[in-house]
Amino acid sequence: MSDPLSKRRLKLWIRLLGVTRAAEGQLREFLRVRHDTTLPRFDVMAALYRRREGVTMSELSRMLLVSNGNATAVVDRLEKDGLARRTPSETDRRTVFVSLTPEGLAAFESFAADHEAEVNRIFAGLTEQDIDLLTEILKRMGGPK
Incomplete structure (x- = not known):
């Protein structure tokens, strides 16, 4: 016997994906137009901002759930633009730390301030109660806390 909620859960999944993709698309376009930057670049900068002391490329890749190659390409561009720097480890010459420069x-x-304002605009139709309910549901599903 099949689960009577199976089709509804499938529709819910499709709706969640649609909302996520639409919001991500709006953020990508916003960052491109407003800051001449990309979402992957923003994500790398956010990770480096959280870890001011610097991280290795492997740590950065793990934090972002991307390949070393993808992270390296973004860091190369940030370094070229003067927004990030690579610093060799003093104890292991094979290890290089990446961090944001003061300009970065x-x-x-x-x-980040503009990104937060844009996310706020995208989800402005949600009330405080909506946010609390959605947050609780997503937590029960095992999403990020």
């Missing part, structure tokens, strides 16, 4: 920190703070 300032740029990210500007991006």
